[in-house]
Amino acid sequence: MRRISALLVLLALLCSTPVAGDDDTVVIVMRDMAFDPAEVTVRVGQIVRWENHERRQFHNVWFRELGEEPGDYLFPEEYTERSFDQPGEYPYVCQPHEDRGMVGVVRVQ
Ligand SMILES: [Cu+2]
Numbered sequence: 180m181r182r183i184s185a186l187l188v189l190l191a192l193l194c195s196t197p198v199a200g201d202d203d204t205v206v207i208v209m210r211d212m213a214f215d216p217a218e219v220t221v222r223v224g225q226i227v228r229w230e231n232h233e234r235r236q237f238h239n240v241w242f243r244e245l246g247e248e249p250g251d252y253l254f255p256e257e258y259t260e261r262s263f264d265q266p267g268e269y270p271y272v273c274q275p276h277e278d279r280g281m282v283g284v285v286r287v288q
Contacts, residue, residue, distance in 0.1 A: 203225060203226075204225075204226040204227070204228050204260070205219050205221050205225060205226070205227045205228070206228050206229075206230060207219060207227065207228070207229045207230070207283065208229075208230055208232045209229055209230065209231045209232060209233065209238045209253065209273070210231075210232040210233055211233075212236070212276055212279050212280075212281050213280070213281055214229070214273070214281065214282070214283035216283075217282070217283040217284070218283065218284050218285075218286070219283075219284075219285055219286070220285075220286040220287075220288060221262075221263070221285060221286070221287055221288070222287070222288055223262075223263060223264060223265065223266060223287055223288070224262050224263075224264070225262060225263075226260050226261070226262050227260065227261060227262065227263075227285055228258050228259070228260045229253065229258060229259050229260075230256075230257075230258040231253045231254060231255050231256065231257050231258065232255070233255050234255060235255065236255070237252040237253060237254045237255075237275075238252070238253055238273045238275070238276065238281065239251060239252050239253060239273055239274050239275070240253075240259055240271055240273065241271055241272050241273070241274045242269055242270075242271045243271070243272060244269070244270060245269070249274040250274075263285065263287040265287065266287050266288055267286075267287055268284060268285075268286050268287075269284065269285040269286075269287065270282065270283070270284045271283055271284070271285065
């Protein structure tokens with residue numbers, strides 16, 4: 180019983196912890212071989228989430244110009260999130276579909 184109580188307290192703590200930017204996450208949908216919207220403007224620290232809404236196709240998100248590794252493949256119903264520490268313009272691509280025009284840009288203010 181004591182263990183269950185401790186678990187409940189832990190759960191309550193977890194549930195009440197505010198998640199930074201949770202309310203104003205900017206969502207970019209990956210569908211029909213495109214990022215939608217392809218251009219977004221966000222604030223420093225604001226969370227950007229890419230969601231795969233395809234029926235079968237995987238995609239990824241690669242900020243090549245930042246010198247990063249390509250992101251993991253995201254399969255339907257999967258998503259990835261990130262934020263940006265510095266203002267600027269951050270172009271990115273879907274690595275497997277860049278040549279089909281699957282590119283986007285995040286502008287950070
Ligand atoms: Cu893709």
